[in-house]
Amino acid sequence: MNAFFRKLIQKPLSEKVEAKDPDFEFYGNQLKKEINSVFKRSLAIREVDCGSDNAAEIEINNLSSPYYDVERFGVTFVASPRHADVLFVTGAVTHNMKYALKKVYDAAPSPKFVVAVGDEACNGGIFKDSYAIYGPVSSVIPVDMEILGNPPEPVEMIKGLLVLMEKAGR
Amino acid sequence: MVNSPDKGNIFDNTAVNYEKIVLPNPAGFKEKVISLKESGSVLLCLLCLEDPSSKDVFRLIYLFENFDYMQVSEIEYVTDGSAISVSELFPVASLYEREISDGFGVVFEGSYDRRRLFLHESYPDNFHPLRKSFLNGPIKTRDEIPEEDLYVFKRLEGKGVYEVAVGPVHAGIIEPGHFRFSVIGETIFNLETRFYYLHRGIEKLAEGKKPDECLKIAESVSGDEAASNSVCLCLAVERIAGIKPSLRAEALRGIALEMERICSLLSDCAGMLTDVGYPIGASPFMARKEECMRIIKRLFGHRFMRGYMRIGGVSHDIVSTELLVLESFIAGIEEKVKEAYNNAINSSTLIDRLATTGIIEPRFVRPLNLTGPVGRASGSRRDVRADYPYGIYKSFTPELFSSDAGDVLSRFMIKSEDIMASARFIKKIICEMPEGEINDINHEIPDGCAFAMVEGARGQNLTYLNVYNGTVWRYKVRTASFTNWLSIEHAVMNNIVPDFPVINKSLNLSYSGNDL
Incomplete structure (x- = not known):
């Protein structure tokens, strides 16, 4: 009982996050409009790491953090390629991941879009000439959109998605 | 031997006895290793390199450490293709031996596991990328894999x-x-x-490049360990060339390393809470992480601190007004993390999920060389910053936390304590910030070799660098993840499958830092 009353008077656990990025809010709201019209309010993304160093994954994860919270704009990250509209592929594709990437691509239902995220995914980056690399993502599966950066920041990814949605709507 | 100049103690701790034994042949090697095992030594690293003077002759370098007796032993012998396995004495050696078998084609007699490691099925037979006879470039892999070659x-x-x-x-x-x-x-x-799905050929990629060109490669070993791995490479080069970075540069590096640790541990804590379905507890940690990444970008120029480390110093200075901004920011972080930690730890349902889950018993620490928060949550008292101080850690000693429980809860507690300790450490550095130059640009890098160790957020990161004719002959990286990954097979034993995500997150090891 005491614990119950203590809960009533204690400070709330939630906090107000200030200093949201105005750029991000702007592009996010634009993106929401596009998603509403093209994908009927929900865009499902599946992320596949094919040879990245985890920096791009960290930034993609940050999209769901309190500062960005992309679910407001209708973007969700899903657990399986079978639920996905868009594949986010990071890293120059290694020989060891090539087969898995093909399988993920085949598992995603059509129509589907592939976005190469980061310099390495787009053109191989510093790993271009390594024996262990098969090639950039476009050498394995068709790529619809490239987001450059080492790694791209969250706002760059939102901008990239916006361009992709505008392209898809046409 | 062309290039093995004796640099004395490979780590800057004069209290540690350092012995280097070069055996002309493998005779007597096994006896020595058995005696090291009996005295309770740990295998820090095992690496192989081709001798520059004669082709197809391989030097195997074993690095053992015994901190009870303050003793580091480097044992080296030469082989033309067959070696003696020590995996039954030091289980962690099995991974190194498989790695060397793949890279160089050296066969280890008596090893219990001879499966391929980083070369998955699609790589052709008799392909050994780290041999000098193989020139780096695209290769032809197999699409059809014979049944006997399947893993x-x-x-x-x-x-x-x-x-x-x-x-x-x-x-x-x-x-x-x-x-x-x-x-x-x-x-x-x-x-x-x-693992090894992310094998990108990092070590081969560095060969033939100038040491400062390798910094980019070191930063790409693992995304959120860019500062640790590049400092580790810098330390190795500086040891070879005898460069001493200025005190101010060392202090700036120290701030960078501790900020990186804070970022990484914040996302670990958030991840653990998310994985048991407690997002209200996780959100403050995630918010703090984003704030840290923003201030890192403001001070160091990149959200992952890429391009900040330079051989002999750092790329740019941070003015004192910005340091004051960081000081007040970091004080806020410490306070808010403390609040978030207390809120989390006062939730009985959370404790119920974390306590006694995923126990790593202290007896695994030495055989598997578990380091970092994972080791310290299982009874280890070891930390490179305290044991082999480098840079700023020579003047300031970090606070260390340790627990014997070895479960997810103790890892959560140690990681949270580490964040607050790092925040206090940064404040201490800023208070006593030395003045001076930040970069020593005029340096020649002579031929030679060196080991270097740095404590990253995940534990002990080790680098071996061998420079020959002005370019890198061999660059060996061994991140903490490489050895710490072994602990997960023990941690999940007798737990339920649904607890695997939280156990995995409590270790939060790097795949790319492991796969190279």
Whole structure:
């Protein structure tokens, strides 16, 4: 009982996050409009790491953090390629991941879009000439959109998605 | 031997006895290793390199450490293709031996596991990329794999045993790796991991490049360990060339390393809470992480601190007004993390999920060389910053926290304490910030070799660098993840499959830092 009353008077656990990025809010709201019209309010993304160093994954994860919270704009990250509209592929594709990437691509239902995220995914980056690399993502599966950066920041990814949605709507 | 100048103690701790034994042949090697095992030594690293003077002659370098007797032993012998396995004495050696077998084609007699490691099935037979006779470039892989070359997992058989295969592509936004569980009911009876999906050929890529060109490669070893791995490379080069960075540069590096640790541990804590379905507890940690990444970008120019480290110093200075901004910011972080930590730890349902989950017993620490928060949560008192101080840690000693419980809860507590300790450490550096130059640009790098160790957020990161004719002859990276990954197979034993994500997150090891 005491614990119950203590809960009533204690400070709330939630906090107000200030200093949201105005750029991000702007592009996010634009993106929401596009998603509403093209994908009927929900865009499902599946992320596949094919040879990245985890920096791009960290930034993609940050999209769901309190500062960005992309679910407001209708973007969700899903657990399986079978639920996905868009594949986010990071890293120059290694020989060891090539087969898995093909399988993920085949598992995603059509129509589907592939976005190469980061310099390495787009053109191989510093790993271009390594024996262990098969090639950039476009050498394995068709790529619809490239987001450059080492790694791209969250706002760059939102901008990239916006361009992709505008392209898809046409 | 062309280039093995004796640099004395390989680490800057004069209290540690350092012995280097070069055996002309493998005779007597096994006896020495047995005596090291009996005295309680730890295998820090095992690496192989081709001799510059004669082709197809391989030097194997073993690095043992015994901190009870303050003793580091470097044992080296030469072989033309066959070596003696020590994996039964030091289980962690099995991974190194498989790595060397793949890279150089050296066969280890008496090893219990001879499966390929980083070369998966699609790589052709007799392909050894780290040999100098192979010139780096695209290769032809096989599409059809003969049945005898398929990877074989350990199989548990019996009534009610079934297998759960997870990966390489996981449900979350994480890196690829394969986990094969053998389960009875809900309880895990065995887990076998298979990694190296992210093998990008980092070590070969560095060969033939100038040491400062390799900084980019070191930063790409693992995304959120860019500062640790590049400082580690810088330390090795500076040891070879005898460069002493200024005190101010060392202090700036120290701030960078501690900020990186804070970022990494914040996301670990958030991840652990998310994985038990407690987002209200996780959000403050995630918010703090974003704030840290923004201030890192403001001070160091990049959200992951890429391009900040330079051989002999750092790329740019941070003015004192900006340092004051950081000081007040970091004080806020400490306070807010303390509040978030207290809120989390006061939730009985959370404790119920974390306590006694995923126990790593202290007896695994030495055989597997577990380091960092994972080791310290299982009774280890070791930390490179305190044991082999480098840079700023020579003047300031970090606070260390340790626990014997070895479960997810103790890892959560130690990681949270570490964040607050790092924040206090940064404040201490800023208070006593030395003045001076930040970069020593005029340096010649002579031929030579050196080891260097740095404590990253995940534990002990080790680098071996060998420079020959002005370019890198061999660059060996061994991140903490390489050895710490072994602990997960023990941690999940007798736990239930649904607890695997939180156990995995409590270790939060790097796949790319492991796969190279």
